[in-house]
Structure formats: C-alpha cells, structure tokens
Amino acid sequence: xxxxxxxxxxxxxxxxxxxxxxxxxxxxxxxxxxxxxxxxxxxxxxxxxxxxxxxxxxxxxxxxxxxxxxxxxxxxxxxxxxxxxxxxxxxxxxxxxxxxxxxxxxxxxxxxxxxxxxxxxxxxxxxxxxxxxxxxxxxxxxxxxxxxxxxxxxxxxxxxxxxxxxxxxxxxxxxxxxxxxxxxxxxxxxxxxxxxxxxxxxxxxxxxxxxxxxxxxxxxxxxxxxxxxxxxxx
Numbered sequence: 001x002x003x004x005x006x007x008x009x010x011x012x013x014x015x016x017x018x019x020x021x022x023x024x025x026x027x028x029x030x031x032x033x034x035x036x037x038x039x040x041x042x043x044x045x046x047x048x049x050x051x052x053x054x055x056x057x058x059x060x061x062x063x064x065x066x067x068x069x070x071x072x073x074x075x076x077x078x079x080x081x082x083x084x085x086x087x088x089x090x091x092x093x094x095x096x097x098x099x100x101x102x103x104x105x106x107x108x109x110x111x112x113x114x115x116x117x118x119x120x121x122x123x124x125x126x127x128x129x130x131x132x133x134x135x136x137x138x139x140x141x142x143x144x145x146x147x148x149x150x151x152x153x154x155x156x157x158x159x160x161x162x163x164x165x166x167x168x169x170x171x172x173x174x175x176x177x178x179x180x181x182x183x184x185x186x187x188x189x190x191x192x193x194x195x196x197x198x199x200x201x202x203x204x205x206x207x208x209x210x211x212x213x214x215x216x217x218x219x220x221x222x223x224x225x226x227x228x229x230x231x232x233x234x
Contacts, residue, residue: 021178023067025098028222030089034060034072040083048082048204056081056205063217065176067100071217074121074205078212082124082204089223091195095184096226097125100219101140102176106169108212109142116209117152118142121216123203124161125183127196135200136186137163138179140216144168151190162190176219182226 024031032039037060049055057075074083103120119139126135144165152161164186166179187195201221207214 022100022176024220024222025224028094028098028224030087030094031220031222032085033066033068033070033220034218035068035070036060040072044083044085046081047084047202048080050080050208053208054079056083058083058203061217063219066217066219068220071219072203074203074214074216074218076120076205076207076212076214078208080204080206080208082122082202084200084202086198087201087223091184091197091199091223094223094225095182096180096224097123097183097201097221098178098180098224099123099221100176100178101216102174102219103140103167103171103214103216104174105213105215106140106173107142107207107210107214109210111143111169113143115141115143118206118208118210118212118214119204120207120212120214121203121205121218122163123201123221125187125195125199125201126161127199131158133159134187134191135159135161135202136181136183136190137161138166138181139163140167140171141165142169146170160191162186180224 054077056079059073060070061073063071106120107118121140123138124135126133128134146165146168148165150163171177184194205214
C-alpha cells in the first residue's frame with residue numbers, strides 16, 4: 001500500500017530513522033510496502049519495453065522476511081522493462097530515498113567478464129519531458145566496481161542516465177540490504193540543477209543481453225528527511 005502522511009510544520013518534530021534499520025522509517029512522508037496488489041494496477045505503468053523482447057515481470061508476493069510480509073518481485077526472463085510511478089513528495093523536506101531490496105538470481109556473468117547493460121534490479125529517479133528525460137539509476141550490477149558511476153545516453157540522446165553501481169556480486173544472493181540516497185544531491189551532481197518537483201520513480205530489470213533469468217525483490221521504498229546535524233560536544 002502507498003501511504004502519504006501529512007506533516008504539521010508548526011509542530012513538526014523530526015523523529016530519528018527506525019531503530020530497526022531493516023524496517024520503514026517512522027518519519028517517512030511517502031512509503032510503498034507493496035502490501036496491496038491493486039497498487040500495481042492503479043499507481044504504476046509498464047514502460048521501457050522493446051519490440052520482440054520479453055517484458056520484465058512485476059508482481060506482489062508473500063515473503064515472511066519482508067517488513068510487512070509482502071514484496072514486489074522483479075523477474076526478467078531474457079527481458080527488459082521498468083515499472084513507473086509518480087509519487088507526490090516535497091523533495092525539499094524529504095530528499096532521502098530509502099529502500100530495501102535483494103537479488104535472488106543475478107545476471108549470469110563469470111567473474112571478470114565484461115558487464116553488458118543488464119541489471120537484476122535497478123531503481124530510477126528522474127524527470128523531464130517526452131523529448132528530453134534525465135534520470136539517476138541506482139544499479140545492482142554483477143562485475144562492475146562498487147561506487148562506479150557514469151553517464152549513458154539512450155533513444156538517440158532523448159534520455160540521459162547517470163548510473164551508480166550501489167551493489168554487485170560482493171553482496172550474497174538472497175541477502176537483504178537497505179540503501180539511502182540523497183536524490184537532490186545526486187541529481188545536482190549529475191545535471192547541475194535541482195530536479196523538477198514532479199518526478200518519476202521506477203523499478204526495472206534488464207537481462208536480454210546476457211540471456212539471464214534474473215529475480216529480485218523489493219521490500220519497501222520511501223522518502224525521508226535528511227538526518228539532523230549532530231552538535232559537537234565541547
């Protein structure tokens with residue numbers, strides 16, 4: 001279920017992130033825990049497919065290790081595609097994108113092999129128009145070095161993506177991990193300006209180039225505030 005919680009600015013007291021780091025934060029303004037199958041039909045749409053290439057599959061499934069007992073399954077049988085949504089979030093108040101995910105079946109590559117443009121799972125944050133789109137891509141790669149980033153261009157230059165390799169084979173298959181990214185800062189670093197207030201959040205997977213049968217799961221995704229700066233002890 002997607003939840004949007006109002007914030008009373010006059011009385012606002014920012015709570016710390018969840019004591020349990022594997023769970024959603026108590027101060028999230030927007031969260032999707034994928035516990036309502038109707039969300040996929042009502043709040044998202046499938047894009048990024050290609051002619052004669054199978055489509056990446058997205059569906060909700062039971063998972064006892066998930067924070068709310070449900071996950072979004074992302075399966076790519078030699079496929080491509082992204083699931084897009086348009087959250088209504090004030091990024092100036094909640095610029096930190098936080099999510100929990102894992103890879104069950106990664107892209108099939110031997111250690112040291114050249115990495116194709118395939119990912120078992122990727123999260124995109126972006127904006128723009130039909131003719132000019134800009135996105136940040138947080139990728140779960142296989143052999144790419146952790147922390148590596150770069151600029152990619154698609155569709156004849158109509159789509160520009162700055163990618164970050166946030167996970168690779170160093171994280172064990174089936175291991176849950178929580179990520180946090182400041183999307184405003186990442187966007188500024190990539191494109192020299194702040195993102196539009198209207199943005200798109202997408203999950204995707206690609207496996208057509210490696211011929212892989214990948215599977216990943218997403219527990220939750222949310223937007224939270226930046227941590228309050230800690231005062232130095234005198």
